[in-house]
Structures are given as structure tokens and as C-alpha cells.
Amino acid sequence: xxxxxxxxxxxxxxxxxxxxxxxxxxxxxxxxxxxxxxxxxxxxxxxxxxxxxxxxxxxxxxxxxxxxxxxxxxxxxxxxxxxxxxxxxxxxxxxxxxxxxxxxxxxxxxxxxxxxxxxxxxxxxxxxxxxxxxxxxxxxxxxxxxxxxxxxxxxxxxxxxxxxxxxxxxxxxxxxxxxxxxxxxxxxxxxxxxxxxxxxxxxxxxxxxxxxxxxxxxxxxxxxxxxxxxxxxxxxxxxxxxxxxxxxxxxxxxxxxxxxxxxxxxxxxxxxxxxxxxxxxxxxxxxxxxxxxxxxxxxxxxxxxxxxxxxxxxxxxxxxxxxxxxxxxxxxxxxxxxxxxxxxxxxxxxxxxxxxxxxxxxxxxxxxxxxxxxxxxxxxxxxxxxxxxxxxxxxxxxxxxxxxxxxxxxxxxxxxxxxxxxxxxxxxxxxxxxxxxxxxxxxxxxxxxxxxxxxxxxxxxxxxx
Amino acid sequence: xxxxxxxxxxxxxxxxxxxxxxxxxxxxxxxxxxxxxxxxxxxxxxxxxxxxxxxxxxxxxxxxxxxxxxxxxxxxxxxxxxxxxxxxxxxxxxxxxxxxxxxxxxxxxxxxxxxxxxxxxxxxxxxxxxxxxxxxxxxxxxxxxxxxxxxxxxxxxxxxxxxxxxxxxxxxxxxxxxxxxxxxxxxxxxxxxxxxxxxxxxxxxxxxxxxxxxxxxxxxxxxxxxxxxxxxxxxxxxxxxxxxxxxxxxxxxxxxxxxxxxxxxxxxxxxxxxxxxxxxxxxxxxxxxxxxxxxxxxxxxxxxxxxxxxxxxxxxxxxxxxxxxxxxxxxxxxxxxxxxxxxxxxxxxxxxxxxxxxxxxxxxxxxxxxxxxxxxxxxxxxxxxxxxxxxxxxxxxxxxxxxxxxxxxxxxxxxxxxxxxxxxxxxxxxxxxxxxxxxxxxxxxxxxxxxxxxxxx
Numbered sequence: 001x002x003x004x005x006x007x008x009x010x011x012x013x014x015x016x017x018x019x020x021x022x023x024x025x026x027x028x029x030x031x032x033x034x035x036x037x038x039x040x041x042x043x044x045x046x047x048x049x050x051x052x053x054x055x056x057x058x059x060x061x062x063x064x065x066x067x068x069x070x071x072x073x074x075x076x077x078x079x080x081x082x083x084x085x086x087x088x089x090x091x092x093x094x095x096x097x098x099x100x101x102x103x104x105x106x107x108x109x110x111x112x113x114x115x116x117x118x119x120x121x122x123x124x125x126x127x128x129x130x131x132x133x134x135x136x137x138x139x140x141x142x143x144x145x146x147x148x149x150x151x152x153x154x155x156x157x158x159x160x161x162x163x164x165x166x167x168x169x170x171x172x173x174x175x176x177x178x179x180x181x182x183x184x185x186x187x188x189x190x191x192x193x194x195x196x197x198x199x200x201x202x203x204x205x206x207x208x209x210x211x212x213x214x215x216x217x218x219x220x221x222x223x224x225x226x227x228x229x230x231x232x233x234x235x236x237x238x239x240x241x242x243x244x245x246x247x248x249x250x251x252x253x254x255x256x257x258x259x260x261x262x263x264x265x266x267x268x269x270x271x272x273x274x275x276x277x278x279x280x281x282x283x284x285x286x287x288x289x290x291x292x293x294x295x296x297x298x299x300x301x302x303x304x305x306x307x308x309x310x311x312x313x314x315x316x317x318x319x320x321x322x323x324x325x326x327x328x329x330x331x332x333x334x335x336x337x338x339x340x341x342x343x344x345x346x347x348x349x350x351x352x353x354x355x356x357x358x359x360x361x362x363x364x365x366x367x368x369x370x371x372x373x374x375x376x377x378x379x380x381x382x383x384x385x386x387x388x389x390x391x392x393x394x395x396x397x398x399x400x401x402x403x404x405x406x407x408x409x410x411x412x413x414x415x416x417x418x419x420x421x422x423x424x425x426x427x428x429x430x431x432x433x434x435x436x437x438x439x440x441x442x443x444x445x446x447x448x449x450x451x452x453x454x455x456x457x458x459x460x461x462x463x464x465x
Numbered sequence: 466x467x468x469x470x471x472x473x474x475x476x477x478x479x480x481x482x483x484x485x486x487x488x489x490x491x492x493x494x495x496x497x498x499x500x501x502x503x504x505x506x507x508x509x510x511x512x513x514x515x516x517x518x519x520x521x522x523x524x525x526x527x528x529x530x531x532x533x534x535x536x537x538x539x540x541x542x543x544x545x546x547x548x549x550x551x552x553x554x555x556x557x558x559x560x561x562x563x564x565x566x567x568x569x570x571x572x573x574x575x576x577x578x579x580x581x582x583x584x585x586x587x588x589x590x591x592x593x594x595x596x597x598x599x600x601x602x603x604x605x606x607x608x609x610x611x612x613x614x615x616x617x618x619x620x621x622x623x624x625x626x627x628x629x630x631x632x633x634x635x636x637x638x639x640x641x642x643x644x645x646x647x648x649x650x651x652x653x654x655x656x657x658x659x660x661x662x663x664x665x666x667x668x669x670x671x672x673x674x675x676x677x678x679x680x681x682x683x684x685x686x687x688x689x690x691x692x693x694x695x696x697x698x699x700x701x702x703x704x705x706x707x708x709x710x711x712x713x714x715x716x717x718x719x720x721x722x723x724x725x726x727x728x729x730x731x732x733x734x735x736x737x738x739x740x741x742x743x744x745x746x747x748x749x750x751x752x753x754x755x756x757x758x759x760x761x762x763x764x765x766x767x768x769x770x771x772x773x774x775x776x777x778x779x780x781x782x783x784x785x786x787x788x789x790x791x792x793x794x795x796x797x798x799x800x801x802x803x804x805x806x807x808x809x810x811x812x813x814x815x816x817x818x819x820x821x822x823x824x825x826x827x828x829x830x831x832x833x834x835x836x837x838x839x840x841x842x843x844x845x846x847x848x849x850x851x852x853x854x855x856x857x858x859x860x861x862x863x864x865x866x867x868x869x870x871x872x873x874x875x876x877x878x879x880x881x882x883x884x885x886x887x888x889x890x891x892x893x894x895x896x897x898x899x900x901x902x903x904x905x906x907x908x909x910x911x912x913x914x915x916x917x918x919x920x921x922x
Contacts, residue, residue, distance in 0.1 A: 241744070253743075254744060257726055260726035261733075286723065287720060290705070291708050416900045417900065418894060439873060439874035439897035
């Protein structure tokens with residue numbers, strides 16, 4: 001076993017343990033859990049809305065049924081601790097494969113560690129507890145398999161077919177994995193690599209496997225969302241390089257450009273082995289990363305190995321090969337480490353979600369008052385989970401369920417645009433649960449809507465008089 | 466200089482002129498810049514304190530663009546709106562000329578240079594604005610081209626740079642980027658131990674020294690602070706969106722630069738120029754053009770070499786026949802002339818509350834207005850002081866926070882209206898405050914499809 005693989009495993013154990021210490025608080029986690037629980041209870045896919053008051057009965061798909069079922073099954077089996085540990089495991093996998101990819105092209109840890117840490121810091125953007133965690137782990141895994149196949153072990157490629165089958169059912173970002181495979185296929189044909197037919201066959205089968213989902217070919221509609229312009233959803237907005245994740249990402253991007261411009265050409269070509277392959281990956285994933293914050297981690301995972309392998313050429317360091325260590329010794333060293341990491345993770349896991357951002361104290365009042373309810377978008381998922389008897393107006397299922405007109409009505413109402421009363425009356429709204437700073441909350445208070453419950457500065461529940 | 470060397474830049478200049486002359490004026494900040502310039506012309510002194518607002522009246526401030534404002538006002542006094550349109554077209558032509566020269570600095574054949582220049586001009590069209598920032602848009606490629614000239618051996622080109630920096634400093638706060646260009650070339654010369662180091666270093670010292678000859682400088686520190694923490698609530702200070710039209714064109718430059726750098730490398734100077742400018746561009750939309758201009762020679766040259774490498778037996782470029790060159794030049798000149806004749810004679814004010822002006826003139830008391838309309842009101846209704854406007858700095862942060870609390874109907878909105886004793890509000894009809902004030906019984910004094918003027922009962 002290569003010593004770099006052992007190092008990647010050590011890093012994964014540390015990062016996974018660290019990830020276990022965060023309390024679950026992703027706003028979408030709750031409706032994913034509720035969806036998964038419904039599917040477990042009913043033994044079939046949830047393909048119609050049962051949670052909202054505005055779209056009840058409407059068909060929809062978020063393309064993540066298996067991910068939701070896994071989350072719900074684990075939650076039933078082990079509660080919040082199980083979800084903390086699932087997050088830790090998936091982040092650990094992401095860290096392992098990210099590190100292995102970087103160490104594959106840059107076996108010297110001193111040069112590799114910076115870019116690895118940078119990619120992992122950016123990846124924290126996707127550590128929210130929802131099916132996207134599977135994509136976070138599977139993207140670098142697919143990347144690792146592809147790199148290994150391109151520069152050494154082509155037989156491993158076949159594993160991508162079942163991986164894509166599972167991934168396509170877990171989360172919609174499987175398209176990023178397919179895109180990566182396509183880049184390798186194109187490069188293989190341009191450079192006439194001996195295994196180009198194998199790459200092509202695997203790509204065709206992987207693409208075929210990824211449509212074996214309840215959504216079929218429509219699972220690819222996720223990719224279409226990449227082409228949308230700036231959205232109201234924060235994670236779909238363009239990257240802000242003054243944010244921590246943006247700062248780290250831009251450091252990787254500028255580092256790539258710096259080395260590409262300044263390093264010796266021949267040495268760089270030797271180190272990269274196939275510059276066209278890296279161009280093929282950097283160009284599309286950089287543009288995706290710049291376009292949508294949620295895709296930034298994937299772009300960082302592409303840039304990290306590039307920076308790691310190129311920077312030493314600036315100072316004339318020679319390439320090194322990874323030292324090999326006996327497999328048994330590696331297993332003996334890693335087994336106690338992983339056992340310790342699992343134990344520490346179990347201890348560190350908060351075991352309860354962090355609900356400080358949610359109107360958790362409003363749930364009793366919500367159960368006692370008749371709806372319909374107009375709620376903050378970000379709180380919809382929590383309400384689905386915590387107060388299922390009070391259907392939501394909108395929630396994090398977003399454009400997958402709610403048409404643009406309804407989202408427009410919601411925006412018009414909460415920001416007090418002309419016609420907001422028509423929205424309230426049209427939907428028969430009797431309860432409003434909003435942040436107190438919302439224009440609608442301010443106006444309704446002044447209009448005489450009594451306060452049923454409130455937490456100053458956090459939320460207010462108003463009832464039609 | 467050979468005529469063929471000039472033909473391409475001249476045609477590009479004519480094309481840029483023709484394009485810029487067809488776009489009507491309408492920048493929201495143009496109006497307060499004009500009003501400021503006019504005040505300075507009338508009073509023969511620099512405007513250093515607020516005279517336009519009711520909220521920060523009399524308070525000192527600086528936007529560091531006094532000469533740019535005076536020039537705009539002079540042009541307007543001489544030629545009216547049409548004169549300003551032609552002035553902007555002329556500035557775009559100068560930028561186009563310099564950009565075309567830059568595109569061939571890396572030795573690119575004309576076809577490669579032409580493709581990149583068309584791409585860059587298509588992008589830069591979104592940045593042709595009617596305010597002093599336009600001078601930065603022009604002077605940046607001019608100074609960069611002079612520096613490339615000096616690097617190619619023409620040391621005399623350096624003599625023009627310190628006076629240009631002096632002018633730039635007084636025209637617009639973007640002069641700091643010009644200083645950064647000189648610094649990049651100086652560092653490269655030092656690192657390469659080139660003989661150009663001494664003249665470049667002297668140019669840098671002179672430029673930095675002259676940049677302090679400004680009666681109301683914004684300052685390097687001010688510019689740096691602004692770049693490091695852009696006020697995101699202003700649209701042009703938002704992160705670039707690579708999925709909107711100008712963002713797509715910008716992203717093309719970024720990806721072409723990275724792709725070509727990975728394929729064929731570059732030089733130290735490319736790194737010294739492109740890396741800081743890419744960081745700057747990614748920090749805020751208003752800075753995108755700097756990277757596009759600086760990347761133009763790199764992409765044109767790199768693209769041409771890549772083409773030769775990929776198609777070594779492809780059709781080589783031949784010089785244009787003389788008659789055809791003359792024909793092209795005449796066609797571009799005719800195009801520019803036609804655009805100048807057909808230029809719009811008035812600004813496009815459909816985005817402003819033109820229908821409220823008469824009512825505003827007869828109104829009294831403190832007016833609360835949309836941020837984007839402040840400049841327009843300063844110019845069109847000088848008798849009414851504005852609440853906020855595009856000058857930003859005098860209002861930042863206290864007045865802007867109050868303004869936001871009021872127009873977004875935050876819980877303390879009534880307190881803000883009382884604090885400033887607001888008697889009238891001129892807002893977009895969909896603003897929460899406009900809706901709330903209507904429902905509170907404020908009377909509608911004037912109304913249009915895009916505005917409503919409400920008065921306290």
C-alpha cells in the first residue's frame with residue numbers, strides 16, 4: 001500500500017472526527033427526513049406533495065429518494081447521533097479521496113497538504129446534513145478512480161458503473177461525476193491513449209446507469225439548473241471572494257494561474273502528464289464554481305491537485321514517488337486510529353440539532369391555531385418535520401415543487417408589494433410566521449393582527465383578527 | 466509608423482465610436498456629477514462639502530473626481546446632451562484604439578487580434594458609463610499600451626506616464642490601478658535585471674509623487690479599503706455573475722487565460738498583471754474590465770500560437786491588399802460619421818420619475834427618495850434636497866442604514882421618518898414603504914408606472 005494512501009486515511013479520520021462535532025442545522029434536512037420517513041412508512045416513492053397547503057397533491061421529484069431514505073432510516077435507527085456520524089463518515093470519505101487525488105499527483109505531503117486543506121475548507125460549504133453529502137464524498141471518489149485509471153489501473157474504471165447507478169438515486173449532482181467522466185473520455189481520444197475505448201464504454205454504461213432512477217432521463221434536469229442566473233437561494237448565488245470559502249477558492253484559482261504562467265513549460269508538462277486533461281477539467285468546473293457557490297467545492301477539488309503538483313516546479317523541486325509500506329502494517333496502524341476516531345466522534349456528536357435559527361418555541365402555538373399558514377421560506381422544512389399538522393406555504397423544495405408564480409406571490413407578500421393583501425386573502429391565510437424585521441410582519445402588527453407568540457429578534461407568529 | 470500598423474487600431478476606434486454614439490445617456494450618477502461640476506465652474510472652487518442633501522448637508526466629503534466632473538460639465542455646457550454623447554464616444558474610441566494596439570503586443574496576427582478585440586469591445590460596451598469612471602476605462606489601456614511600448618524599447622513612451630497619472634488622479638479614483646500597472650512592469654524589469662528597470666523605477670516614483678498632487682484625493686488607502694470590502698448593496702459592487710451576458714464574456718476571458726496558461730505558459734509580466742487584476746475583477750463587477758483589457762494581448766497571442774500548433778499546415782494569414790485596407794478604413798469612418806450624426810440628443814430618462822418633477826417643485830419639507838434617483842433629482846429638481854444619492858460616501862453608513870430601515874419597512878421605520886421629519890416620499894410603487902404609507906393615509910401627489918410621490922397628511 002502506498003504510504004500516501006495511509007496518510008489520506010489518517011487525514012480522513014481527523015476530518016471526519018471534526019465533522020462529527022457540528023450539530024445538525026441545515027434547513028433542508030428536516031423535509032428530507034420527513035420525505036424519507038414517509039417512504040419508509042408507505043413502502044413507495046413520494047412523488048406528490050403532502051406537506052404544503054399551496055401545492056398539496058401536485059406531482060414533483062427532487063431526485064434524491066435514496067438519499068432521503070438513507071437519512072430517515074439512520075435517524076430511526078440511531079436518532080440525531082446517527083446523522084452526526086453519517087455526516088462524519090461522508091465527510092471523512094470526501095477528505096480521503098480528495099487527499100488521495102492530490103497525493104496521487106503530488107506524493108510529497110509537505111507540498112500536498114496546503115491544497116488538500118484548502119479544498120477541504122471550501123468543501124465545508126456542503127457539510128449540511130442532506131443528500132448532497134453523498135455527492136461530496138462520491139465526486140472525489142470518481143475523480144480518484146478516473147485518475148488511477150488514466151495513469152495506471154484502467155480495470156478499476158468498471159466500478160464507476162454501479163457507483164453512478166447509486167449516486168444518481170442518492171443526489172442530483174451525479175451529473176458532475178458524469179461530466180468528469182466525459183472529460184476523461186474526450187482527452188483519451190484527443191491524446192490517443194491506449195484505453196480510450198474502455199473509457200468510452202464505461203462512460204456509456206455509467207450514463208445509462210445514471211438514468212436508472214424513478215425520474216429516468218429527467219434526472220438530468222438538475223444540470224439545467226446550473227445554467228440559471230442568480231437566484232434568491234443563497235447557495236445558488238455567484239461566489240463572493242470576500243467570504244471565507246470564496247477567499248480559499250480564489251487562492252487556488254490564482255495559484256493555478258500563477259504556476260501555469262511562470263513555471264518551466266517542459267517541467268510542467270512532465271508533471272501534469274496530460275495538460276489537456278487538466279484544462280478540460282479546470283475550465284468547466286471553474287465556471288460552474290464561479291456561477292454557483294454550491295459547486296465551489298467540486299471546482300476546488302479539481303484545482304487542489306493541480307496546484308499541489310505544479311507549485312514545486314517553481315522552486316525546482318524534483319518529482320518524488322510515493323513510498324510503499326506493507327499492507328498489513330498499514331492496516332495495523334489504521335485500525336486503531338479509525339476505532340479511536342469512531343469513538344471520539346460518538347462522544348463529540350451533539351446528538352441534537354441546533355434549532356437556534358428556527359422558531360422551535362412556536363410549535364405549540366402552531367398546533368393549536370387553525371391555518372392556513374404563511375411561513376418563512378427557510379423555516380418550511382423545519383415546520384414539515386416539527387409541526388406536520390400545519391402545512392407550509394413554501395419550503396426548501398423550491399423550484400422542484402413550487403411554480404415561479406407561487407414563489408413570486410410569497411415574495412410579494414412578505415416584502416409588502418402592492419397586492420400583498422390579495423395574496424393573503426387568496427390563500428385564506430390566517431397565521432403568519434415570519435422574522436420580525438419582515439415588512440409584512442411589521443405591517444400586519446400595525447394593522448391589528450394579534451401576536452400569538454413571539455421571540456423578539458427571531459420570529460413572530462401573527463393571527464388574522 | 467507603417468500605415469498598416471495604424472489601420473487596425475483606427476478601425477477599432479471608429480467601430481467603438483460608432484457603437485458608443487448610439488447608446489443614449491442615462492447613468493444615474495451622471496446627473497450629480499454634472500451638478501457638482503457645474504457648481505465648481507460657477508464658484509471657481511472645489512466642492513468639498515455637501516450642498517445637495519437634507520441628511521448630511523454641509524458635511525465634508527470627497528469622491529476624488531473633481532476634474533472629471535468639471536470636464537463633464539464643460540462638455541455639457543458646450544454641446545448639451547449630444548455633446549456628452551459624442552464625448553463618451555470619443556473616449557470609447559481612444560480606449561478602442563489602445564485596446565487594438567494592445568491586442569498585437571504579443572505578436573498576434575491580425576485575425577486573432579481582431580477576434581479578441583471584438584470580444585473585448587462587446588464586453589466593454591457594458592462599461593461605457595457617463596461619469597468620471599469612463600476616464601479610468603480609457604486611461605487604463607492607454608497607460609498599459611505605453612508600458613508595453615517602453616518594454617519593447619521605446620523608452621520615450623515612459624515620459625508620458627507621470628503626466629497621465631497626474632491627470633488620472635484628478636479625473637477619477639481608479640488611478641491606483643494605473644500605478645499598479647507601472648509597479649508590475651518595474652518589478653518585472655527588476656526581476657529580469659533589465660536595463661529598463663531604472664527608467665521604469667523613475668517613472669514609478671514620479672507617478673506616485675504626482676498622484677498626491679490632487680486637492681481632494683480619494684487616496685490609495687481609500688481605494689484599497691474599497692476594493693477589499695466592497696459595499697455589496699450597490700449592484701456594480703456585487704460579485705460578478707458569470708451567467709449574465711457581460712459575465713459570460715468575462716468568464717470567457719478568464720477561462721481562455723487559464724487554458725492558454727496551462728497549454729503554453731506565459732511570462733513573469735503576465736503573472737504580475739493578470740493575477741492581481743483577476744482577483745480585483747472577481748471582487749466586484751465594476752472591476753471586470755481591467756482584467757479583460759490586460760488579458761487581451763495574452764489571449765490574442767496565445768490563441769494564435771495554439772492555432773498554429775494545432776493546425777501547422779493551416780492557411781497562413783496574409784496582409785490585406787492596399788485597396789481593401791483603404792476600403793475598410795473608409796467604411797469604418799463612414800460608420801462613425803453616421804453614428805455621430807444620428808446620435809441621441811437627449812438622455813434616456815424612462816427609468817426616472819420625470820412625471821413627478823412638477824409636483825416636487827411645489828412640495829415642501831424633507832423628501833425621502835429612492836437611492837438610484839438621488840442624482841437625477843439633484844440635477845432636475847435642485848430646489849428639493851435629496852435624502853440619499855449615488856455619492857454613497859457621505860451617507861455611509863448611518864444615513865444609508867436609516868434609509869434601508871425605512872424603505873424596507875423594518876420595525877423602526879416610523880422612527881426614521883420622525884427622526885428626519887420626512888414630509889414626502891418618492892419611491893417605486895412596489896417598495897414596502899410606499900405600500901405602507903398609502904395604507905396609512907399618505908396622499909398621492911403624483912404617480913406614474915414606475916414612481917409614486919406621497920405626502921404626509
